[in-house]
Amino acid sequence: MTATKGLEGIVATTSSISSIVDGVLTYRGYDIDDLAVNASFEETAYLLWFGALPTANELQALQRDLSAFAAIPEQVIAQMKLFPKEANTMAALRSAVSSLALYDEAADDMSREANEIKAVKLQAQIPTIVAALARIRKGLEPVAPKEGLTLAENFLYMLWGKEPDMISVKALDSALVLHADHELNASTFAGRVTVATLSDIYSGVTSAIGALKGPLHGGANEAVMRMLEEIGSLDAVEPYIQDKLERREKIMGFGHRVYKNGDPRAKHLMKMSRELGLMKDDTTLYDMSVKIEELITSQKGLKPNVDFYSASVYTQLGIERELFTPIFAISRVSGWTAHFLEQYDNNRIIRPRAEYTGQIEQKYVPVDER
Numbered sequence: 001m002t003a004t005k006g007l008e009g010i011v012a013t014t015s016s017i018s019s020i021v022d023g024v025l026t027y028r029g030y031d032i033d034d035l036a037v038n039a040s041f042e043e044t045a046y047l048l049w050f051g052a053l054p055t056a057n058e059l060q061a062l063q064r065d066l067s068a069f070a071a072i073p074e075q076v077i078a079q080m081k082l083f084p085k086e087a088n089t090m091a092a093l094r095s096a097v098s099s100l101a102l103y104d105e106a107a108d109d110m111s112r113e114a115n116e117i118k119a120v121k122l123q124a125q126i127p128t129i130v131a132a133l134a135r136i137r138k139g140l141e142p143v144a145p146k147e148g149l150t151l152a153e154n155f156l157y158m159l160w161g162k163e164p165d166m167i168s169v170k171a172l173d174s175a176l177v178l179h180a181d182h183e184l185n186a187s188t189f190a191g192r193v194t195v196a197t198l199s200d201i202y203s204g205v206t207s208a209i210g211a212l213k214g215p216l217h218g219g220a221n222e223a224v225m226r227m228l229e230e231i232g233s234l235d236a237v238e239p240y241i242q243d244k245l246e247r248r249e250k251i252m253g254f255g256h257r258v259y260k261n262g263d264p265r266a267k268h269l270m271k272m273s274r275e276l277g278l279m280k281d282d283t284t285l286y287d288m289s290v291k292i293e294e295l296i297t298s299q300k301g302l303k304p305n306v307d308f309y310s311a312s313v314y315t316q317l318g319i320e321r322e323l324f325t326p327i328f329a330i331s332r333v334s335g336w337t338a339h340f341l342e343q344y345d346n347n348r349i350i351r352p353r354a355e356y357t358g359q360i361e362q363k364y365v366p367v368d369e370r
Contacts, residue, residue, distance in 0.1 A: 003355035018181040041176040048338035069124035070145035073103040089322045090213035101202035119337035130326040131158035178265045181335025187211035195340045196350040218325040223252035224311035237291040253308030262303035269309035276316035285312035
């Protein structure tokens with residue numbers, strides 16, 4: 001056996017959910033460029049779960065279910081109010097999602113039908129948890145979900161306490177489509193390993209959130225925004241980036257293991273960033289981001305990934321940096337649960353081997369002789 005660091009290039013399973021071939025990302029065979037422009041997030045989630053775009057009736061039924069399931073148990077809200085205000089938001093989300101299983105009588109029902117319902121429930125409830133966490137941290141009461149709103153509308157409504165404008169809703173909805181799935185990424189793999197033991201779907205999502213929390217995965221967009229805040233202005237971009245490059249420090253938001261010619265999702269977020277800046281009559285964050293991209297691409301040959309422009313998009317939506325990765329989770333739970341359903345359908349426990357590099361032929365020595 002020979003180890004491959006980070007499992008790079010290793011094909012660990014088969015999947016019909018999403019693919020990355022020659023730099024093209026598809027969900028169930030649909031190009032991400034097509035879905036990003038034309039599909040709603042609800043349509044995308046249905047596609048990931050059930051393998052086809054919904055009919056009008058199927059879409060309406062899903063929207064009704066998402067609305068009906070959006071409320072979370074009062075016990076979970078009470079628990080979140082006890083979390084330290086300064087706690088990492090992803091850590092708080094991880095704990096809250098784990099606790100949802102305690103209030104679902106079907107949590108350990110492993111039938112396909114029950115797991116499909118739980119996938120929809122989790123998709124409906126995680127936005128409610130994230131919005132509630134954000135308000136609780138500010139000393140505000142959570143806002144209950146409102147019937148008749150789309151998932152993106154409802155999240156912004158619960159976050160802001162008022163119905164959002166349609167430009168913001170469209171921007172968030174498109175961002176959710178772009179983040180919904182990404183083949184066998186770190187969090188999806190972590191979750192599939194968990195459910196492959198035949199653990200419940202809540203455990204799988206909790207494992208996935210734990211993996212997404214890391215700065216090399218979902219947390220990268222927060223790091224991008226911290227960088228933009230440190231730079232502060234367009235004039236300061238070049239000296240800041242040049243200093244980072246001279247020090248050989250990593251610039252977050254650039255490069256991707258599976259994309260050699262650029263992340264296909266980045267251009268859509270770049271466009272959103274510009275449009276939101278123009279709407280607010282302030283394109284500073286967009287202009288700074290473009291300048292950074294020009295410098296990094298020309299000097300390092302690296303192109304932006306999905307995290308780079310999502311930072312300025314979320315900020316221009318008035319969303320705090322601490323919520324960037326939780327919003328990623330709001331979207332990615334659709335992909336995670338689709339993968340878990342697929343894993344359950346044709347399960348084999350995921351148990352790789354390790355190449356041993358330690359000492360050999362050791363002999364036990366009694367403690368008083370060591």
